[in-house]
Amino acid sequence: DAKTTQPPSMDCAEGRAANLPCNHSTISGNEYVYWYRQIHSQGPQYIIHGLKNNETNEMASLIITEDRKSSTLILPHATLRDTAVYYCIVRVGVSVSQGNLIFGKGTKLSVKP
Amino acid sequence: GAVVSQHPSWVICKSGTSVKIECRSLDFQATTMFWYRQFPKQSLMLMATSNEGSKATYEQGVEKDKFLINHASLTLSTLTVTSAHPEDSSFYICSASSLAGGTGYNEQFFGPGTRLTVL
Numbered sequence: 001d002a003k004t005t006q007p008p009s010m011d012c013a014e015g016r017a018a019n020l021p022c023n024h025s026t027i028s029g030n031e032y033v034y035w036y037r038q039i040h041s042q043g044p045q046y047i048i049h050g051l052k053n054n055e056t057n058e059m060a061s062l063i064i065t066e067d068r069k070s071s072t073l074i075l076p077h078a079t080l081r082d083t084a085v086y087y088c089i090v091r092v093g094v095s096v097s098q099g100n101l102i103f104g105k106g107t108k109l110s111v112k113p
Numbered sequence: 114g115a116v117v118s119q120h121p122s123w124v125i126c127k128s129g130t131s132v133k134i135e136c137r138s139l140d141f142q143a144t145t146m147f148w149y150r151q152f153p154k155q156s157l158m159l160m161a162t163s164n165e166g167s168k169a170t171y172e173q174g175v176e177k178d179k180f181l182i183n184h185a186s187l188t189l190s191t192l193t194v195t196s197a198h199p200e201d202s203s204f205y206i207c208s209a210s211s212l213a214g215g216t217g218y219n220e221q222f223f224g225p226g227t228r229l230t231v232l
Contacts, residue, residue, distance in 0.1 A: 038157075041204070041226065043208070045223070046222065087156070101208075103157040103158075105156050
């Protein structure tokens, strides 16, 4: 699986949008971009995933550049409960039989009042 | 989303004893379960992948005789840390997925984790 690069930490004011970048310059055409987050001392939580189109769900939006070499996870109105480590992962396909989720170091997002 | 539980949520044991951690998929049948380990301030490291009814596949560097994995049913996988030592103290997390699409997206859903402390 392709490797990803994320900033180690970011701060965001409560109520503002949090934009978390991820570089995946070696991504292959059949690899998806996944985002998970891990709140302290809990298991990871799935947020969103996409292939090449932008995606939105109730939690976040995922913007993938046209060349697919980078993406941005957007939390539109960050709250204190969004403080967590956010992991950007690329993986072939959407089936676990096509590859495991390999976690990097992620970005520690701190939402401040 | 699908719910995965782990039991116990934390455990303290003496060095040399064995500890069993359970991972259950509560509202779907998990054909594949994963076990991860996370040391303080580090990321999750995949230990092994198990498919129901077959032997687990261990990642390089993970001792299969020390970390026994059993996935006997579609809703339960267990990880037994045998002869635990202080260096085995860690946060153990399982995840589950269903190839049958029972989870909706064939995604991995994670349990809340088990904190193991070996004295």
